[in-house]
Amino acid sequence: MNRRRFLPLAGIAAAAGYVSWKSKQEPHIASGPPGNSAVAVIRAASYQEDLVSKIYEGVRSCGLAVAGKRILLKPNLVEFDSATVINTDAAVIAAALEVFRKLGAAEVRIGEGPGHRRDTYDLADDAAYRKTIRGFEDLFVDLNRDDVTAVRGFAGEREMYFPNSVLAADLIVSLAKMKTHHWAGATLSMKNLFGLVPGSVYGWPKNKLHYIGIPESIVALNRTFRNTFAIVDGIVGMEGNGPIQGTPKHSGVLVMGSDLVAVDATCCRIMGIDPQKVEYLQMAAELGHLREARIDQRGESPRSVRSDFTLIEDFSHLRLVS
Numbered sequence: 001m002n003r004r005r006f007l008p009l010a011g012i013a014a015a016a017g018y019v020s021w022k023s024k025q026e027p028h029i030a031s032g033p034p035g036n037s038a039v040a041v042i043r044a045a046s047y048q049e050d051l052v053s054k055i056y057e058g059v060r061s062c063g064l065a066v067a068g069k070r071i072l073l074k075p076n077l078v079e080f081d082s083a084t085v086i087n088t089d090a091a092v093i094a095a096a097l098e099v100f101r102k103l104g105a106a107e108v109r110i111g112e113g114p115g116h117r118r119d120t121y122d123l124a125d126d127a128a129y130r131k132t133i134r135g136f137e138d139l140f141v142d143l144n145r146d147d148v149t150a151v152r153g154f155a156g157e158r159e160m161y162f163p164n165s166v167l168a169a170d171l172i173v174s175l176a177k178m179k180t181h182h183w184a185g186a187t188l189s190m191k192n193l194f195g196l197v198p199g200s201v202y203g204w205p206k207n208k209l210h211y212i213g214i215p216e217s218i219v220a221l222n223r224t225f226r227n228t229f230a231i232v233d234g235i236v237g238m239e240g241n242g243p244i245q246g247t248p249k250h251s252g253v254l255v256m257g258s259d260l261v262a263v264d265a266t267c268c269r270i271m272g273i274d275p276q277k278v279e280y281l282q283m284a285a286e287l288g289h290l291r292e293a294r295i296d297q298r299g300e301s302p303r304s305v306r307s308d309f310t311l312i313e314d315f316s317h318l319r320l321v322s
Contacts, residue, residue: 037259038062039266041300044235045252051095055231058256059099061298064229067104072169073097076177076192076233077112078244080126085236085248087123088175090132092233092254096175097133110136111165113143113195117204120144141165144199155212155220161201166225172196174230174260178237178253178267180246184214185278185315186271187243188264189230193221215280222260222284230263231256234270239309251307253300261285262295272308274320 040058044051059066073096075088093110100108110133114120120142121130130136146163154160166172176192184191194206194217202208209217222228232255240246251270257263261284265275275281311318 036294036296037257037262038296038298039255039257039259039262040298041266041270041302041305042254042256043252043300043305044254047089047091047235051091051254052098054254055092055095055099055256056102058231058254058299059103059229062229062257064258066100066171068106069170070107070168071100071105071109071171071173072165073100073108073110073173073175074192074195075110075112075129075175076179076187076195077114077120077123077127077129079114079116079118080123081244084246085238086177086179086244087127088177088233089235090128092231092235093129093175094133096173096231097139100173108139109141109165109169110139111141111143111146111163113146113163113197113199115194115199115205117199143196146198148198148201151224154224155216157212160208161198162196163198166196170227172225172228174228174232176230176232177243178232178234178249178251178255178271180239180242180271180309180311180315182241182243182312182314184218184280185311185318186264186268186273188267189228189232189260190218190222190264190280190284193218193225193228196221196225215283218280219283219287223287228260229256229258230260232263232267234267237271237309239271239311241312247310249307249309251305253305259295265295266297266302269302269320270306272306272320273311273318277318 040061042058044054077087143163148161150159174189174192176189181187234251234253237249238246239249268275
């Protein structure tokens with residue numbers, strides 16, 4: 001049985017236990033964030049534009065304060081294929097690094113734990129991270145190989161191990177890629193947190209998370225790591241059979257915000273996907289993380305930049321009806 005057939009079955013099995021999983025959430029974990037959630041949609045036609053100014057505009061419009069904080073930039077680095085656009089573009093990472101340094105962050109590092117068993121540094125080379133990001137070697141940590149510490153109460157598990165570089169960060173910035181996903185429908189800032197789970201402990205492709213269930217794990221990661229900010233690279237995303245075998249889709253936007261659920265719901269609308277039909281966003285809504293009326297859209301409206309992504313047949317029902 002291949003990976004595409006096996007892993008959805010694992011998710012179906014885990015979904016049967018969602019009610020019990022939900023009831024086991026640690027009482028100290030807060031429900032969804034109160035008040036309104038600012039989400040900035042900034043036009044960026046290409047990677048050759050002044051992305052530093054674009055990201056600075058989005059960060060400031062969302063009211064994010066980073067002075068004195070230790071920041072971990074978490075890109076989406078999965079595989080490499082020169083014929084498509086799987087990973088967060090190196091220009092976006094380099095621009096984010098410069099912005100947070102200019103805003104007075106005490107430290108900015110880059111960390112990723114790819115879901116496949118690959119040499120992470122070779123992938124970074126292929127994706128031009130080393131070539132584009134000055135001092136990459138000194139800034140980067142392979143989260144699959146980092147030292148780990150146990151965290152209690154993850155998705156009903158007694159404990160779950162996470163990299164110390166993740167746990168030490170004051171702010172985790174999910175530098176996701178705007179893509180469709182052949183199991184989750186869409187992979188954005190929340191799903192990107194799968195890379196925080198160490199493959200050296202839980203195997204590839206992060207087998208523990210697939211056993212728990214993909215939607216359940218996405219929500220659990222979002223509830224465990226509340227110290228987050230999202231910058232979604234939608235300048236050129238991926239449509240069709242994402243997150244690896246799809247085709248490039250130009251959307252010309254960067255989407256940012258501290259409420260990852262609100263950010264992902266906004267990205268879905270830009271992609272022509274109904275967020276209320278995406279399973280992990282439905283789960284987040286049930287737990288109080290998504291209320292349509294409290295998303296405070298800044299910059300462009302999702303409707304003004306909407307560009308429908310091609311969906312595989314299994315997810316054709318996710319299409320957003322105007």
